[in-house]
Amino acid sequence: MTTVLTLTIRPAQPSDAPQILAFITELAEYEKARHEVIASVDDIQRTLFGDNATAHGLICLRGDQPVGFAVYFFNYSTWQGRNGLYLEDLYVSVDARGTGAGKLLLKHLAREACAKGCGRFEWSVLDWNEPAIQFYKSIGAQPQPEWVRYRMDGQALQAFAADA
Amino acid sequence: MTTVLTLTIRPAQPSDAPQILAFITELAEYEKARHEVIASVDDIQRTLFGDNATAHGLICLRGDQPVGFAVYFFNYSTWQGRNGLYLEDLYVSVDARGTGAGKLLLKHLAREACAKGCGRFEWSVLDWNEPAIQFYKSIGAQPQPEWVRYRMDGQALQAFAADA
Numbered sequence: 217m218t219t220v221l222t223l224t225i226r227p228a229q230p231s232d233a234p235q236i237l238a239f240i241t242e243l244a245e246y247e248k249a250r251h252e253v254i255a256s257v258d259d260i261q262r263t264l265f266g267d268n269a270t271a272h273g274l275i276c277l278r279g280d281q282p283v284g285f286a287v288y289f290f291n292y293s294t295w296q297g298r299n300g301l302y303l304e305d306l307y308v309s310v311d312a313r314g315t316g317a318g319k320l321l322l323k324h325l326a327r328e329a330c331a332k333g334c335g336r337f338e339w340s341v342l343d344w345n346e347p348a349i350q351f352y353k354s355i356g357a358q359p360q361p362e363w364v365r366y367r368m369d370g371q372a373l374q375a376f377a378a379d380a
Numbered sequence: 381m382t383t384v385l386t387l388t389i390r391p392a393q394p395s396d397a398p399q400i401l402a403f404i405t406e407l408a409e410y411e412k413a414r415h416e417v418i419a420s421v422d423d424i425q426r427t428l429f430g431d432n433a434t435a436h437g438l439i440c441l442r443g444d445q446p447v448g449f450a451v452y453f454f455n456y457s458t459w460q461g462r463n464g465l466y467l468e469d470l471y472v473s474v475d476a477r478g479t480g481a482g483k484l485l486l487k488h489l490a491r492e493a494c495a496k497g498c499g500r501f502e503w504s505v506l507d508w509n510e511p512a513i514q515f516y517k518s519i520g521a522q523p524q525p526e527w528v529r530y531r532m533d534g535q536a537l538q539a540f541a542a543d544a
Binding site: 236237244252256263271294295304367 | 401404407408413416417418419420423424427434435451453454455456457458459460461462463466468469486487490491493494499500501502503504505506507508513516519520521522523524525526527528529530531532533536537538539540541543
């Protein structure tokens with residue numbers, strides 16, 4: 217007898233924070249950046265679910281078991297004069313790979329982008345992550361390699377902000 | 381007699397929309413993307429100043445004359461469990477280059493990032509824009525070239541969202 221477990225997507229809620237942090241950490245390990253995860257459960261609760269939260273979470277369930285998540289926010293295109301939807305993080309746990317959970321999360325977000333009148337659905341990928349890149353190309357996404365992100369953080373940000 | 385015109389920064393307001401669109405268009409010309417500017421004054425007014433606006437504008441004045449602008453929004457880092465500040469567009473009109481207007485806008489944004497508890501201040505630059513790249517490096521920003529942005533838009537986005 218085979219039990220078929222249905223995949224569903226629902227908005228994340230505050231009680232998901234520990235699970236979200238566990239997923240974030242698993243993804244960072246894959247991205248070789250475990251040491252860069254400094255978020256706490258409390259940080260996640262406050263910044264994704266607090267009054268002024270601008271980022272949003274989704275949970276993918278297989279049956280009633282969380283097997284993946286996404287975090288997104290609305291970015292903006294001045295050329296279009298409208299918002300876009302930016303996917304910050306997408307992760308499916310190892311034991312749920314190949315079930316379609318990742319594609320279901322992406323489809324849910326594409327629909328949300330269309331429903332909100334967004335002109336673009338965007339995300340970033342590490343340049344060595346070939347399986348992800350091939351998947352993204354297969355669903356019609358285009359790389360924007362001419363745009364390089366710059367970042368100011370930590371001491372450099374504090375110093376630049378403080379300098380008269 | 382020399383008249384010294386003071387540079388000031390203030391939040392953009394709905395009546396700035398025509399000036400903002402003019403700046404957006406000038407910047408797009410420099411970025412060789414004039415044909416990609418499809419925004420109207422009405423779009424700018426609605427999306428930057430409407431009830432659900434998530435992006436924000438700044439105007440730089442020299443005396444009482446607008447000479448530059450910035451559009452930004454809050455992004456999110458799952459690794460940090462906190463927001464960042466993302467600068468979408470920064471532009472200073474040709475006749476105000478070299479006056480410090482661009483750096484003043486960046487400093488204003490760095491302070492806003494610190495005031496809002498953001499962990500990062502980020503933006504993107506075209507890989508051939510050497511003057512901008514040298515300037516960004518000089519103020520302590522670091523390139524993140526290993527991250528490549530992917531985009532789904534237009535027909536590809538509609539098709540992916542509609543597909544069952």
